[in-house]
Amino acid sequence: MKIKFPDVSRVVFDMTPMIDVCFQLIIFFMLSLRLVAPEGDFNVKMPIASYSEGQAVSTAPMIPIRLRSDAAGKLVSIQMGQRPVKSFKDLRAQIREIVGAAGGPGAAAADNEVELDCDYNLHFGYVIQAITALSGYIDSQGRVVQLIEKIKFAPPRKKEG
């Protein structure tokens, strides 16, 4: 009696379930896909209402920046010390002058401290623009040049209106 072996050359895989599953996966991942822009952080300090005895008080030169807004929260004016500043670009230019006079970005970045004094209603976006202008800039080669590292908030102003 001859033993009949199954004809292996004729075995056909049914690919349909696998393709079904793959398409299900694609649809799942497509629907759960959310393209999010990368996010970054800025470190800030805020003075505590009353300093305790052992707490170190900063001795770094303080640069006060005042940001005023209208009732709707739109930026009205920028002031650095007593000097009015036209724009955030101008603010960065002035900070670069200060840092440059103190021996270049590397040396002065750790020395100077900026205090942001903002109106209550000011939109937060302007604060980030100010922090960006103060923190540094990107040079022509795409490198980040650090200007001011220590940025802190002044005590919050009273609610307006």
Next chain:
Amino acid sequence: MLKFAQRRAAQNVAFDMTPMIDCTFQLVVFFLLTLNFSTEEQSELIHLPQSELAKPPERSVDNSVVLQITARGQVLYNGDFLAPGALLAPLNREKELIETQKNQSVANATVILRADQDAKTGVVQEVIQLCQKVGFEKFVLRAKSDLREKPS
């Protein structure tokens, strides 16, 4: 005769599925890699301000509390919209959790503030003050990377 031959030829047509399966797997791998589970704490209600200096941190923060502040002045915390004043109780719970379960000081924990670009700065400062009352000391303001701005 001709008709019969055509029918027979049509029956023997076999599609080569290999390129389609290849593409399908490529797509599956692409979507798998782009899937980002870490965005679950990001609310689409918050439109972060943009900054060209905002770069993703090189290492993630170990102990962090994420507080999101909407343009209307509410704080989004664990899926609940709270008034800034009502934040004290959840912050105290967070402090307990850090100190008892993670065995760390609350002063070493970082509060990540994701505030809307139209949120009032005063509200952001009030939230920081509340966190300070509880004992938090480290704060970071989050911004979205702005890749459009040209270098100065």
